[in-house]
Amino acid sequence: MGENMPTRFHVLSWAIGAGELATSSEAQVDRCSRADRVPVAHCSAPVTFEPHKRRTLAEMKAWWELSVLVLLVGLYTAPAKSEAVTVSADSLAINGCVYNRAVGQGIVGLYCNGAISGIVNFPPGNGSYQISITARGDLVPGLSPNAQVSIDGSVLANLSVTTSEFSTFTQNNVSDTAGKHALSISFTNDYYNPSANQDLNLYIQSITIAANVPPTTGPSNPGTIVLNVGPGGRYETISDAVAAADADTNPSNYYDVQVTPGTYTNDFPVVTRPMTIEVDPRYAGQNVVLNATVDLPNQKGIILAFANLTVNGLVFTGAHIANALGGNGSGIRDQNADPAGRLVIQNSVFSGNQEGVLTGDNAGQMVTVVNSSFVNNGNPDVNYFQHGLYVNQAYSLTVSNSLFCGQLIGHEIKSRAQVTMINNNQIYDGAADPAQECNTGSSSLAIDVANGGTATISGNQIVQGSASSNYKLVDYGEEGLWYTSNSLLVSGNDLTSTGTPNATAVYDPNCIPAHLPNNNYTGITTIVDPPTCAVYE
Numbered sequence: 275m276g277e278n279m280p281t282r283f284h285v286l287s288w289a290i291g292a293g294e295l296a297t298s299s300e301a302q303v304d305r306c307s308r309a310d311r312v313p314v315a316h317c318s319a320p321v322t323f324e325p326h327k328r329r330t331l332a333e334m335k336a337w338w339e340l341s342v343l344v345l346l347v348g349l350y351t352a353p354a355k356s357e358a359v360t361v362s363a364d365s366l367a368i369n370g371c372v373y374n375r376a377v378g379q380g381i382v383g384l385y386c387n388g389a390i391s392g393i394v395n396f397p398p399g400n401g402s403y404q405i406s407i408t409a410r411g412d413l414v415p416g417l418s419p420n421a422q423v424s425i426d427g428s429v430l431a432n433l434s435v436t437t438s439e440f441s442t443f444t445q446n447n448v449s450d451t452a453g454k455h456a457l458s459i460s461f462t463n464d465y466y467n468p469s470a471n472q473d474l475n476l477y478i479q480s481i482t483i484a485a486n487v488p489p490t491t492g493p494s495n496p497g498t499i500v501l502n503v504g505p506g507g508r509y510e511t512i513s514d515a516v517a518a519a520d521a522d523t524n525p526s527n528y529y530d531v532q533v534t535p536g537t538y539t540n541d542f543p544v545v546t547r548p549m550t551i552e553v554d555p556r557y558a559g560q561n562v563v564l565n566a567t568v569d570l571p572n573q574k575g576i577i578l579a580f581a582n583l584t585v586n587g588l589v590f591t592g593a594h595i596a597n598a599l600g601g602n603g604s605g606i607r608d609q610n611a612d613p614a615g616r617l618v619i620q621n622s623v624f625s626g627n628q629e630g631v632l633t634g635d636n637a638g639q640m641v642t643v644v645n646s647s648f649v650n651n652g653n654p655d656v657n658y659f660q661h662g663l664y665v666n667q668a669y670s671l672t673v674s675n676s677l678f679c680g681q682l683i684g685h686e687i688k689s690r691a692q693v694t695m696i697n698n699n700q701i702y703d704g705a706a707d708p709a710q711e712c713n714t715g716s717s718s719l720a721i722d723v724a725n726g727g728t729a730t731i732s733g734n735q736i737v738q739g740s741a742s743s744n745y746k747l748v749d750y751g752e753e754g755l756w757y758t759s760n761s762l763l764v765s766g767n768d769l770t771s772t773g774t775p776n777a778t779a780v781y782d783p784n785c786i787p788a789h790l791p792n793n794n795y796t797g798i799t800t801i802v803d804p805p806t807c808a809v810y811e
Contacts, residue, residue: 358484359397363459366392370461371792377477384419384461384476386811387732387766387792391458398452399485406444406482407459411435412475414465415759417728419476420674420697422460425450429698432462432644432674440479457481462697463730465763466789466811472761497526502554504534512551512564516543533588535560540568545579553587566592566603566627573599575607575632582610584618593627601628601658608633608641615639625649629660635667641691643673650713652682661688662717667756674698678720679705679712683743685719692757694723698733703747705739705772718744726751726760726786733766740773746781746803747771755784763789771797782807 362380370388377383382390396403411419413436421433423445431445459481465474499522501515502508509515512533519529529549535557541564543551553562564576572578576593577585583606590605605624608617608631615636623646624630630648633641648662661684665671670693678686679702686701703720706712720736723729729750738747747769750762764780771777778800782788788802791811795801802808 358482359395360480360482361392361394362480363390363478366390366457379479381477381479384478385464385473386466387461387464389458389460390478391456393454394457394481394483395454396450396452396483397485401449401451402485403448403450404444404446404482404484405430405448406442406484407433408440408442408479408482409433409435410438410440410477410479412473412477413438414467414472414474414728417463417465417474417693417695417730419461419474420463420695421476421478422462422698422733424458424460426456429675432697435476440477452485457483462733462766463695463763464732464765464791465730465761467761467787469787470761498528498530500530500532502532502534504554505536507534511541512538513541513543516545516549516551519549520544520546522547533562535562537563537565539565541576542566542571543577544572545577545581545583548582550584550586551577551588552585558587560587561589562587563589563591564605566594569595570603572607573603574609575604576627577606579606579608579610579617582612582614582616583608584616584620585622586620587622589623589625590630591624591626593629595628597653597655597658601653601655602632602660603627604629604632606631608639610634610639611636613638617641619643619646621645623647623649624651624662627651628653628658629664630662632661632664633666633668637667637669637692639668640670641665641668641672643671643676645675647677647710648679648681648686649677649711650680650715652680652684652715652717654682656683659684661685664688666690669693671695672697676700677710677712678702679707679710680715681717683716683718685722686717687720688722688724689729690725690756692727694727694729694731696721696729696731696734699735701734701736703736703738703744704742704774705737707737714739714741716741716743718742719749720747722749723751723762724749724753725757726755726784727757728759728761730763731765731767732763735768736770738771738774738777742774745774745776746778748780750780750782750788751784751786752781755786760784760786761789762786764793765789765791766793768794769796769798776800778803780808 363382364376364380368374371386373385374388419435423430433443461476503512503515515531531551532554573595576590593603593605595603605627630651651662653660662678662681668691671689671691672695674697676699701720703717706714769779776799779798780802785807787809788807789809
């Protein structure tokens with residue numbers, strides 16, 4: 275024991291060999307007589323023995339058990355309490371447009387893209403933190419303010435602030451060290467349409483960093499069943515585990531298929547009930563590769579989904595089918611008809627497929643892509659026009675912190691969703707980036723929002739190279755407007771074109787007002803076509 279450990283027990287001396295307890299003439303143990311002893315709940319009435327009387331074996335055993343109990347209580351050290359640091363938003367630096375400002379009671383109003391930032395001292399803990407922001411938004415139909423949380427310059431999370439009253443929005447299991455860190459909260463998807471009296475704003479009141487939050491190593495839903503996949507286990511293929519989950523007739527169960535890192539060749543799961551397929555959390559950061567070396571037997575995708583699906587930490591490569599069947603073999607083919615359909619893609623890679631992700635028509639579906647890469651996909655046959663990410667009719671598509679490059683012929687991102695939000699991505703259109711293993715490709719658009727709706731394109735780096743088969747970077751509504759509400763915000767982007775004559779940043783043939791705050795243009799001849807559709811702020 276350390277020198278400073280408090281003594282919370284008595285040492286009881288036994289007369290070895292005699293079987294007697296050495297005591298005073300009035301030996302008594304009163305476990306409740308002093309405040310520094312065990313809690314009252316463990317107290318008992320005093321126990322008195324006559325001195326120098328040989329004890330029975332039962333009495334000796336009772337004393338021994340009592341002494342051990344008191345010893346253990348004295349050695350017990352309560353776990354450290356969770357610590358937390360809370361800072362008011364207005365104690366941090368405010369940047370962005372001149373309208374961003376403190377509004378009282380510790381609150382900062384961000385009325386255009388901008389951020390609050392500063393140095394925050396993370397409290398001591400076990401290396402895992404919970405970061406919470408108290409915030410609210412001025413909301414727009416179909417659109418919520420995005421609060422992007424960054425630590426030391428690295429994006430940690432994008433929190434959608436979905437309420438007009440102050441609420442707490444939390445990111446759990448943040449691995450970091452105690453001490454000083456640069457923290458910023460950015461508003462990334464500003465939207466302003468005065469003609470419709472629509473103004474999207476973000477208000478932040480405080481940020482709390484709480485220590486000693488144990489990392490989540492498994493699903494928190496008590497109805498979740500984990501199936502483990504890997505060599506030598508019960509399920510050696512992802513398909514086997516997914517089939518077992520699909521066979522469960524209890525709709526209350528949710529399945530989390532956790533996969534040991536490795537290459538799973540010609541493993542083609544078909545998902546018919548909601549589930550997650552992910553790298554085993556014990557090996558987060560290692561690769562689970564789904565590699566197709568034969569034509570897809572389902573003629574659709576490496577994973578074919580008919581139900582809500584989340585994938586996390588997977589690599590999809592080699593998806594292909596014959597051109598006579600469409601030539602659009604996909605990493606994920608989503609045909610979920612559930613009106614509340616969800617497809618969530620996190621920390622995953624799509625490379626060398628004819629199509630990265632392809633979804634069917636489902637007007638209620640929400641598709642989310644976070645921190646993922648779509649690299650060197652496409653069909654080289656010019657008669658088959660495939661895309662990196664292609665979302666057909668849906669309620670929403672949200673893409674953030676992801677990489678798109680090397681696409682052949684088609685578009686890097688194509689959306690027909692009612693709400694399209696593309697924030698903080700790197701997108702290469704006919705331009706290479708060897709550092710990220712991006713081939714030049716021959717894509718024809720960086721972003722195509724083909725049927726209008728509410729579109730927000732913000733904080734992206736978009737690079738068009740000479741290999742692009744189109745002079746435009748972004749198209750909006752060129753295949754007809756499907757929705758009654760149409761708006762276009764292009765804000766805070768870096769748009770660059772090299773080697774492409776007469777490059778156009780945004781093609782807007784229906785002349786929906788294109789709001790264009792805080793963009794940087796390099797090598798762009800025409801910012802908006804037609805030019806009268808541009809709204810500069």
